[in-house]
Amino acid sequence: MKEEGRILSLSGGLYTVRTEKDDLLCYARGAFRRDGTSPVAGDRVLIDREEALQKKEMEAGARGLILEVLERKNVLIRPPLANLDTLFLVSAVRDPDPSLLSIDKLCAIAHHNDIRVILVFTKKELDPQRAEELCRVYRGAGFEAFAVTRLEEEETRRLLYPAIRGTVCALAGASGVGKSTLINTLFPFLSAQTGSVSEKTGRGRHTTRQSTLYDISHLLGKTEPVYVADTPGFSLLDFDRFFFMDKEDLPFAFPEFEEHLGKCRYTKCTHRTEDGCRILESVENGTVAKSRHESYVSLYGELDRTKAWERDKKRTRR
């Protein structure tokens, strides 16, 4: 009998799948490997129990077989993770200075892939005014944005727990912005787990690892499962390989552009320098942030230069 489950982790070729009843160690059908569609953490899958397994698979500890991966909302290549709902994009207000272009790029990719972005600006106490300004820009662009400091742990939890929606969330951000510090504050048990895993395997922290999902519903006071992906090595660079878009899609990946689209003088307006462009007018009158438009122009150029074959390569590369 087929049952539905969610993959929590992959280790030594065996998947841990959470079903309604239990956590089950499973093998995946060989066919997944052959056609390059191997299941990853976050995947919703259909499984069959023991009867489907061979003796040697049982001996290796497997108690189920993954038959099918259910339709994915999105999938990241590195770290491998499927069906991400909420991404905490962590940047520091200073030390290191935030790269607005990197932030805007990741926001665009996430929006395009149906991932909700929550901007978290850390080290607020180093420059409270800048923190406020950054939050203002991103809230104005239609994102949720929060400024936090490690000096206010209770307040950080109060602000960020309610922002988690959907089933799977993860954190990302450049090196040194305070991701580990934030994880300590929000999910202390996760820091402990991460430490022990790397001690056991002796792997360096830059080794590409599989993601592992941890249930955090108890912290949020929810009855349905909510997971955070343990992805300590997750930086902005990892998104370069993530499914990217056509330049024609880019305006739609900037939520604050949406109400203006289709209203420019020219139907084929690229919103960069054209006369009668509604987006440019909005930048002039201050309703669209200048930095956001600059990032748009820069990303447009990047996509324009990326030849179709390169994009196709990125899409299929594993």
Ligand SMILES: Nc1nc2c(ncn2[C@@H]2O[C@H](COP(=O)(O)OP(=O)(O)OP(=O)(O)O)[C@@H](O)[C@H]2O)c(=O)[nH]1
């Ligand atoms: N002033 C200040 N420093 C902070 C804050 N949060 C973290 N830091 C410091 O910033 C440095 C980097 O913090 P981490 O939490 O290690 O940053 P990370 O993003 O995990 O860094 P990587 O693991 O290298 O990617 C550490 O020295 C922290 O003590 C904060 O709110 N204020």
Ligand SMILES: [Mg+2]
């Ligand atoms: Mg860290």
Ligand SMILES: [Zn+2]
């Ligand atoms: Zn325009």
